Amino acid sequence: MKNKTLIIAGNTIKPGERKVILFPAPNINTQIKIDIPVHIFHGKRAGPKLFIVSAIHGDELNSIEIIRRVHEYIHKQELKGTLITVPVVNIHGVIMQTRYLSDRRDLNRSFPGSKKGTLAGRLAHALIQHVMSNCNYGIDLHTGAVGRMNMPQLRVDFSTPGSKDFARSFNAPVILDSKQRDGSLRQAASELGIPLIVYEGGEALRFNELCIRAGVRGIVSVMHHLKMVKSGDRHAGKKSKSVITKTSRWVRAPASGLIEPVKDAFARSVKQGEILARIHDPFLMNPSTPVIAPFDGIVIGQSLKAMTTEGDALYHIASFKKITGVRAYIEELREEISNP
Structure with a gap:
């Protein structure tokens, strides 16, 4: 079935078109104007609509590199459905190389936000109105905080319908079935009935190749699972090795x-x-x-x-009852990085 024309923030995207649109962000305090680029890959054929966002925390740069590599992958594919990516959500934090916004608020505690609210609230509102509301699946990319390293893992609330199968398709070694946090993007997505997974991997202000590759590999696997792409990637469509815990x-x-x-x-x-x-x-x-x-x-x-x-x-x-699968997955990733 042919895809329909998509309209986002007054911009028209035709089936088979790739377009970058710019969301105006509040000026920095020197009155310099800044915009947030949003990349839209609108397939010729109808299918799922997936959004991927990164740098909700401005020091989580690992996630930006994951999206860059996903873009390279999509260029080689015939896409079914729609992919919307926002490589840098918290542009103020990225400029300052800090987790928070210039007003020291945490953007990931400010959803759903308000059009006339705080800086954080305005950015949160725009992301929901223009990106999330046009999609039916979401991936939110994160890293550990400054001075902390996270191994590749997902944070998911299985109470949201469809979230468990969606999360398992990512093939992360570990899935934490965790409750939503007030004001988070994950909570806002759940309230709209949109399954969203949070990927954690690496540390702030640094690249970690293992965690980057695990993120790219997971996204490719998700898109294969949703039948958005057909892939010869040897990891796409593999049976999940994820182990799940609440503890x-x-x-x-x-x-x-x-x-x-x-x-x-x-x-x-x-x-x-x-x-x-x-x-x-x-x-x-x-x-x-x-x-x-x-x-x-x-x-x-x-x-x-x-x-x-x-x-x-x-x-x-x-805590897990069985952890051998996690060890095997990490060793497989390390081998893949050593011998790409």
Whole structure:
């Protein structure tokens, strides 16, 4: 069936057309005008409408590179349906290389927003009105915060109809079935009945090749699952290896000082009682304090800082009944990166 003409923010996009439209963002405080580019790939044939957004937090640059590579992939494909991408949502944060907007608000706690609200509220409102409302699936790309690394994982609320199958098609090693957070894009999507998955991978202000490739690979798999593309990619359409859990917990520093990891714990299974790191007194006046895993699981996020203060989050551990699939997936990704 032939696709219909799409109209977004007064712009007409015909079937088979790729167009970049510019959403005006509030001027920065020097009155310099800025716009947010929105990329629209409108297939000749009717099909699902998927949006992908990144840099809702302005320091999460890994996600921008994921969308760039997805664009390269789409150029080689005959698309069925519509793909809308916003590589940089929080343009103010990207300019300042910070997580937040210039008014220190978190955009991902400001949805659904308001046309006449705060800076964050206005951006949130525009994203819902012009992008989300034109789609029936969504992917929101993120990384860990400054000084934290997240392994490739999804955050999904399975109570939204269709979200479980949609999430599994991404083929991420770990899916956290987690509740929505007030003011998040995921909550706004759920209220509109749109399945949305949040991809987490990497760290702020840095590229991580493993997490970038996992994100691109996941998006390609999703589009194959939705029958938006036909692909010879060897990963597209593969049976999901994802393991799902509702249980995760941050292990916090029992003391202040310098952190000495016992070994690389990232994306590694750990046993209850295992020593993950030792915290040393920088003045060498007191004995070291061990950081101990509270239960069996896999490390899905960790602090990268060399120093810590008592109570700081150090290791994010997810609990699973079976974790062999997660280890196998990570090793497969690492092999793929070493031998592209």
